[in-house]
Amino acid sequence: MMRTSTFWQFLALPLLAVSAIAGAQTPAKPSDAPPKLEQIEEVGDAPITVAPVAPRQQITEKREAGVVSEVKVSTGGSTYYMRPGTPGDPTNSQLRGPQWKVLEFDLGKKKQKQRDDDAADTTPEPPQPTK
Numbered sequence: 001m002m003r004t005s006t007f008w009q010f011l012a013l014p015l016l017a018v019s020a021i022a023g024a025q026t027p028a029k030p031s032d033a034p035p036k037l038e039q040i041e042e043v044g045d046a047p048i049t050v051a052p053v054a055p056r057q058q059i060t061e062k063r064e065a066g067v068v069s070e071v072k073v074s075t076g077g078s079t080y081y082m083r084p085g086t087p088g089d090p091t092n093s094q095l096r097g098p099q100w101k102v103l104e105f106d107l108g109k110k111k112q113k114q115r116d117d118d119a120a121d122t123t124p125e126p127p128q129p130t131k
Contacts, residue, residue: 073098 062070071082079101085094 056075058074060072060074061068062072069083073080073082080098081101082098083096085096
């Protein structure tokens with residue numbers, strides 16, 4: 001008989017733990033009162049400025065003797081050039097693929113900046129006012 005009572009005691013302990021966990025998971029009943037709302041302060045009407053939108057696509061044509069020699073197309077962040085095919089080329093086709101403008105560097109810009117800095121350093125200071 002002793003064995004049976006210890007068995008039921010060990011069995012009862014996990015059953016109580018499971019029922020406690022299940023009881024903790026049941027949601028509380030919502031109250032009938034409406035939820036508390038926060039009041040938002042009204043801010044004065046600030047003027048709204050709408051900036052004009054830059055044109056998204058810009059097309060520039062170069063003409064020589066009334067014939068289009070080059071077309072530059074700028075859309076978004078990319079720029080490409082369209083040129084007609086060369087007339088003397090035996091594999092000439094009227095359509096020529098676009099040439100994309102990729103990473104242009106201004107190598108003279110660094111030297112110009114150094115010249116400007118040197119010119120700024122050599123300017124004499126104005127004389128102090130006398131008392």
